[in-house]
Amino acid sequence: MNVSEKMVEILAEEGVENIFGIPGEQIMPFYKALSSSKINHVLTRHEQAAAHAADGHYRSSGKFGVCISTASPGALNFTMAVATAFKDNVPILVLTGDNELKYRGTDYFQTTPQVEIFKNITVESYNPLNGTEAMYVLRASIFALKNNPKGPIHINLSKDVLMSTDFEDFDLCYLCEDDLSNISKAQELIDRSEKPLLILGAGARSQAQNIKSIVEKYNIPVTTTFHGKGIISENEDINLGMVGTRGTPQAGYAFENSDCIIALGIKGSERTLPQIPDNLIHVNINRDVLVGDYPIHGKVEDFLLNIQFSEVDWLGEILEIDNDVVVDGIHDDLKPQAAINEIMNRFPDNIIVSDAGSHTTWTTLLKRSTKPGQLLFSGGLAPMGYGLPAAIGASIASGEKIIVINGDGDFQMNLQELATLKENNLDVIVFILNNSEFGIIRQWQESFYDMKPYQIRLQNPDFVKLASSYGIDAVRVDTLDDLKLLCEKNLTGPLVVEVVVESEDVPLPK
Template sequence: MNVAERLVEILEENAITHIFGIPGEQIMPMYKALAGSDIIHVLMRHEQAAAHAADAFTRTSDTIGVCMATAAPGALNMVMATAAAYKDNIPMLILTGDNDLDKRDKNMFQSLPLRDVFANITYENYSPLNGTEAIYALKAALYGLKNNPKGPIHINLSRDVLLSEDFQDFDLCYLCESDMSSLESAQELIMKAEKPLFVLGAGAIPQAENIKMLAEMYKIPVTTTYNARGIIAEDEPINLGLVGIRGTPRARKAIEESDCIIALGSIASERTFPQIDEDRFIHVNINKDVLKGKYQIQGDVEEVIMTLEFKKVDWIDELLAIDNEITVEGVDDEMKPQAAIKRILECFDDNIIVADAGSHTTWTTLLYNAKKPNHFLFPAATAPMGYGLPAGIGASIATGEKIIVINGDGDFQMNLQELATLKENNLDVIVFILNNSEYGIIRQWQEDFYDMDAYQTDLANPDFLKLASSYGIDAVRITTLFDLEYFLEKDLKGPLVVEIKVDKENIPLPE
């Protein structure tokens, strides 16, 4: 048995079911081992798409998403998507191949210092020098991704290391870091507080039921970050809605008036907390590098909330008296993008919605009513174009459910080649392309903030119907709101591409 074969066995032992990738010379030993395994390989058409698919697979399943590519050309294509996962704290595994050890990191064909490249966009980054180190790296990575899920982990594997039969295999002794030194002082703040507030991030999703029970029992209101939307349904009275620069009126008021903010599993970014009052901020996260405020607790959310004590408070009624409705203009105007998106969301309100990066994401965020966690996916913190279609593929493979992708015409073209993957796997994914023949947000910035005419933002788009047809995928074009409403009444099944011709429209900017 060589190292590659043992690595694939370890992946199987850890219940890895799928790998998204593209084969290549240096990673070929892994593919040879994979061909004889029970793991399903999903052949993507671009490595960036493979990493986005693994990202969405992690978000929508109980299993770690894995992507794989060969040396520098393939690995570098994964950088943008890995960075997006890193900024959103998505635990996923990136495996890259490399040249033999004596050629690695030198000025040789397809060699670049990949460990250095991935160093700032992953939480762990291994480059093993022998078989024993490779096996250690994979075991440690998988344990960390499951039990200490800070974000993506990268392992760079030289071809000769993968082919080696010289290795030692042993069980590892694992220890997760924690620091509960602020727990006692945080407890004192909670017991003194008359207006405590939970702010939930993605790291709190596994504890949704426990947090809801605590919130309802002690009448502590809840707000959520983008990535935690739906952890408690947004139509539940205890949930004040989204917090941050696009926060709801109730959430904004709660942040202003709370005397004890308890942030659970959130990175507390500047988009969520433009300013932090350290004296009233309790921050719980498994990743010590993101902790902020006076009361920093590094640890598992479940352990912390089950250790802390809470008291019943009485301030939620004054928050519920605030009108929480966010008015979106133009939702009944023909053919505004927000009008089309409103009807798509109403039709598919129980389905996973995947957005990309663009003006449509803003409209979707404003109009979406989250009922479950991880049912609205988009790359929140980095916002690269090209996420939507491959993420829809990853979510579909993870869940087996119908997935709705909302794209703009610009971002769709960043990874449109994945229509081939969509068709090959016959996935029930419906891709809506809102076509206004421009990079709309860029045009808006040029006009509003730089006092200039639109420059290099108009798009000469292909015929999206013919494009989809060339991949063997059914497609339809819609030009009126009436036709869209009629079309959405049908029993739609993917793979399907729906182009909707919409007007140019400025997004509402945050207050």
């Protein structure tokens, strides 16, 4: 048995069911081992798409995704998507092939400093120099991804290491480092509090049921980040909605008037916390993102086990505030927000994947999540081209119908993945909102730079014919009534729906 065969065996034993990638020369030993395993390999058409698919795999299922590429041309194509996962703390395992060790640091064909490049966009970037090191870093990476999921981990694998038969395996068993020393101070603040407030981020997802029991028992109001939507159903009064840049009126009032803000598993970006309050208890497994006077470095689960709450009575005060977020134009024929509102109404319980652009604003405002992982989008980096490949990963992980909302610009960044969609016959419906422009860029040009629109007009292909050329059913609608009639049907994927919409401005953050 060589290193490649043992690595594939370990991944299978650890429950990995899907790997996204493209084969190539330097990673071929791994692919040979993979070809005789039970792990499903999903052949994407671009490495960026493979990593986005691994990202969507995790966000929809909670199971870390795996992507694989060959050396430099393939590995460097990963960087956009790996950086996306890094900015949003999404745990994926990134495996890259490389030339033999003797060529490191040379100008040999397809050799670049891959480890150094990935160090900037991963939690760890490993470079095992022999088979035993490869076993160790794989075991350590899987443990971290499952138990301490801060973001992507990269392992760079030279071809000679992959083919080596000289190695020892490891049985790793160790605890994640944490620091719960501020628990007692946090408890004192909670005990004094009459108006506590929870802010839930993606890191609290695994504790959804526990948190639901706590807030219902003690009547503690909840707000969420973008990526915490659905941990508590947004149809429940106790969930005030998102806080921060795109926050609801109730969430904003609660944030301003709370005497104890308990942030569980949030990154604490400027979009969520425009200012850091003195009464913030911040719990996160990632020490680097902790802010405020009560930082707790550890798991949300461990924090909740060590904290006592008391019943409070200020939810009624908050609920007196009108929480309706007014979205103008949702009945106009055919504004982008009108189309998105119709899609949300037709698919209220499906996983929605949004790409980058003005449509993301309308989607996050209009989507009401009833469980975690129902709205997937790239928050921190927001690259164009995320939607379709992430939906492929989400579909394969969940087995559910997935709805993608794309603009005409971002769809074309990774449209080649229509081939992957068709090949795997996935139940994914792709809505392309076509206004023939980079709308959000036009709006910035006009609103902040006093410019006339420049280099934002798009000469688009016929998206229906394009999808049809991949063997995918496609249809075009250009009125709200036609979209409603279409959505009333029992739609199944693969399906592409081009929705011709008007140019429209979104409410920009101030």
